[in-house]
Amino acid sequence: MRVRAGRPADAAGLVRLAGQVEHWFGPMVDDPGFHxxxxxxxxxxxxxxxxxxxxxxxxxxxxxxxxxxxxxVGREPPVCHLHWLVVDAAARGLGLGRALVAEALSRCPAGVRTVEVVTFGADHPGAVASGARAFYERLGFTPAETTAPGPEGGSRQVYRRAL
Known part of the structure; x- marks a missing residue:
């Protein structure tokens, strides 16, 4: 496994992965805006x-x-935003998510002091099933304020990490 910058030819692979998490994030695969x-x-x-x-x-x-x-990833100093992280169901637990986040952090431009991600709120079913909150906490992120619900209506929370 290796992590690299995405290429236009990777779009189909990302859309395929989106299909695995639509139940948590709402419709994406058939959404032209997502594409x-x-x-x-x-x-x-x-x-x-x-x-x-x-x-x-x-x-x-x-x-x-x-x-x-x-x-x-969104890079707008002083904040870098991790917008959407997905790992193939068959490859979860192998360190791919950790490797993707590490690469994103290594590419943050000068002036970035904080990294933020919006993930499931504590009461969202995906919080436990996906392990997202625990994942970000293991990477040094801490829970911060709640934010607008996701497109499927589930609760969301900002997680933040200082660099």
Whole structure:
């Protein structure tokens, strides 16, 4: 497994992963706006992917690298925002999420003092099932204020880490 900057050809792999988490985040796979956002993040260099080590185009079964995880990042000093982290269900627990976050942190521009992520609120079913809150806490993030509910109506909370 390796983490690298996302490429336009990785869009299909990220959309495939989105299908695995729609029950927590709301519809994405059939949403043209989501596709456009992913494509824009890839074009802007604001997406990271974890791939299986192949060197190809990110398609599943296409002979190239398979996208096993992805992270969309916003870098606006003094804050870096981790917007959307997803790891293939079959690859969870192997350190891909940790590797994606580490790479994002290493790419924060000068002037970034804080990293923020919005994740599930404590009462959201995905908080336990996904392990997201515990995951971010293990990486040194601390719970902060609550924020607007997610598109599926579930509670959300900001997690923050000082650099």
């Amino acid at each position: 456009a956002a992913v494509e824009q993040q890839l074009a802007d260099g604001s997406a990271l992917v974890a791939v299986d080590g192949g060197g190809g185009d990110g398609a599943v079964g296409g002979g190239g690298a398979v996208v096993l995880g992805g992270l969309l």
